[in-house]
Amino acid sequence: MFCMIMQADATLPNFIIMLMDDMGYGDLGVFGEPNKETPNLDRMAREGALLTDFYTANPLCSPSRAALLSGRLPIRNGFYTDNAHARNAYTPQDIVGGIQDDEILIPELLQKAGYNSKIVGKWHLGHQPQFLPLKHGFDEWFGAPNCHFGPYNNNKTTPNIPVYRNDKMVGRYYEGAYNIDRATGESNLTLFYEALEFISKPRPKDQPFFLYWAPDSTHAPVYSSKKFLGSSRRGIYGDAVRDLDAGVGAILNQLTALGIANNTLVFFTSDNGAAIVSKTHGGSNGPFLCGKETTFEGGLHEPGIAWWPGTIPAGTISHQSATVMDYMATLADFAGLPLPSDRQLDSMSLRQALTNGSEVKRPVYYYRGNELMAVRYGLYKAHLWTWTNGMDEFNHGINFCPGEEVEGVTTHNQTDHSSQPIIFHLGRDPGEKYPLGVRSAEYKAVWADIQVIVDAHKKGLKPAKPQLNYCDNAVMNWAPPGCKELNACLPVPKSTLKKCVWPH
Amino acid sequence: MFCMIMQADATLPNFIIMLMDDMGYGDLGVFGEPNKETPNLDRMAREGALLTDFYTANPLCSPSRAALLSGRLPIRNGFYTDNAHARNAYTPQDIVGGIQDDEILIPELLQKAGYNSKIVGKWHLGHQPQFLPLKHGFDEWFGAPNCHFGPYNNNKTTPNIPVYRNDKMVGRYYEGAYNIDRATGESNLTLFYEALEFISKPRPKDQPFFLYWAPDSTHAPVYSSKKFLGSSRRGIYGDAVRDLDAGVGAILNQLTALGIANNTLVFFTSDNGAAIVSKTHGGSNGPFLCGKETTFEGGLHEPGIAWWPGTIPAGTISHQSATVMDYMATLADFAGLPLPSDRQLDSMSLRQALTNGSEVKRPVYYYRGNELMAVRYGLYKAHLWTWTNGMDEFNHGINFCPGEEVEGVTTHNQTDHSSQPIIFHLGRDPGEKYPLGVRSAEYKAVWADIQVIVDAHKKGLKPAKPQLNYCDNAVMNWAPPGCKELNACLPVPKSTLKKCVWPH
């Protein structure tokens, strides 16, 4: 009885998830970026916990974000394709699918405890009206449903991406107030003001908030606000990182100024590895192999930071194998909420890891589309399949592993190793260069362990219906909700439903 | 007059140079090692200055160490070979040469201000009696003249390396008290106790000290003391790093306990990049290309830390282009000593960079043997020559760039680019993967600048007589000073003077 009263009276903690776009592990000073241009993130890590073994759920935006918010692998929540084997897929403007109503997202879960939730930035879980954030638990939104690609051809064959305020569009990228000009630094990077405003606004007494801060300025075409343009030794990409780092600092400082830092858990990470395919315009995956689009460490091993003064001891270093899908169980744990019991979750609370330094041995799964490409267990990683991209693309200059070549590992054909995986020890060999000898006792013992895990995983798996199979020009952002009030509706072309093409 | 009195009365600062062996930039948590196993070094950086653009003078032990102590490039102090073009050379047991009497080493300079100097660890500036530390300014020595290679064949064709206390041998590695057993952790890693003892010992009032701490346990065959054996996620190499990190912590703590931290400048770095040729038994160069033996960033870009509570502001990050050769001018500056004016030094005081955050634009030269391979100026680096190693060696599994391949850059023949260098922007491209287009305005402007620097450097260069040309079995450590007292003199074979073979 006493406990129940305590619980009811206790102020629930606020939550912030800062999710960067295509930022790599090696882009933060604290994780080894040699120019050391992220003082705020480095401080955040110093004052909180560094998660050294932190992963995203997929090497591409949409599936990664769907997994983060649902606490489930893309194969379970439908954010994959089976148009072809082991293909990366996302939500371009002509995608038909999106997040399904029966998925329970973090803000929906937190609603039960009265949380006020906002997403600032990129959504990427489908842009048809039924898929948008306010239909899936968020109370507020400022941002866009897709990447900031563009500008397009005067909205003739492709509309510019709409910018939403809550459930209505308020304009489009590259137009009017939401212009992005990479050369002058004119940009909509008001995203951190939106965050500041949300965390600062008056709320009913003790109503906690959940902020999902998802700026995408480090995604190609990379841009930076005027203040930071030209300020980095790394060029435009570094300018964008510095810009975001300043935003992180402003948000943390605001929490402190408001006196709520001690009651706010802040996570920082990225949705997938750096797009080193973009060469000097992309980020860095530090010592890890390859990058975005691949299931090598460079594709999924992310910078992980957690910050909560007074609850997470300053200077914590956690080697807990963890993923973005763990946010759901962690937030539920701290909010005293039960997790959904009617479905398979891929989520474990990190509460003990963050507050007590405990560590649980558990697998990490690396998927590419409909294929389980690799599994990490302890410090070992077994590649069941390898693929960078096809020789056709590669010969046209698309290289997911520029300057890197590991024989039999960075393969240009989809290579099945499932009967005899390529196994790396990520402690001795974080760069995945030196496979264990298949005849070694170490290999045999590890593979015996991992084989059990793979078999159990596959046996228990019920793949959802794939949401990223069909494309149709008619579903593009021609006439998003709110376009009438703006006089900005575009004519919708005839429907031409077809299977999407996913080249890699 | 007042100034002079002040100077005479002021207590001169103590100096410590911690020089690691084959440790890479990427081996420290603070520089991005993903297992974050160097809490003491990370703290040292946090409390002092991180030098992000810090270099050694050569990608190999002996030339690097000779340069550090003399403040001069190996080409000027004789620590190179011209037996063949652009070859790495060092001081194996049969080397005839060594450091020349007319070189002025740091301890010789500091003698003029009354410093008490000790070297703990590896010397590597020649092992014939005339070349040893006590002949070149050091008051004390505990350590060995060569690497801890061995054990050899019962001293039949090769003697085990002697261990010296001051000017006399006291035993040999792999024998008796100085055994090294990699499997059990038995080892002579009393090196940090030697350091502690030296900094703690009573001295005449106000006599300052200079400690040159040069453990070589991270050089192959890598070893760790029992306490740390098996403790690292990285295996034996990580165990050795943790062992040394603990030593660093013990030394800094001792300075604090003695109340002399505020009067002691401590530098930390490594003699060359990680030997990634050793694969999982070598270290990491983080995001940099290739490693030891090469003039890519992985060969010479080192972890740089400086620590001096009260003088170097905590949390300083300096982008000053600097090298191990700058230690000499920096120490002289803080000790109020003039530098030798009768010779060309490659040394600049880092006092302003460390205390005021100032930054001076200046070139960094990358030599391999007798050839200037590359020059860095500002953020640009121009490769005048490229070479990893020859195809013969490479085909036998000797690979200085495992898993890395940059077309036209990681070449297996010595390639002359001096009329049209390969130029990288190290800010945007620290991994040296994306050469500037030779027709770009950027390329032309940069090369015009660097060409002037190269021409001036070559014009002003007076190469010393090369010391690393001749080898002779007779000069091996058969009968080092002190062997008689120990009854440990070995018969000296007949002299067979020949040119040393330097394969890469």
Ligand SMILES: [Ca+2]
């Ligand atoms: Ca992304």
Ligand SMILES: [Ca+2]
């Ligand atoms: Ca060395």
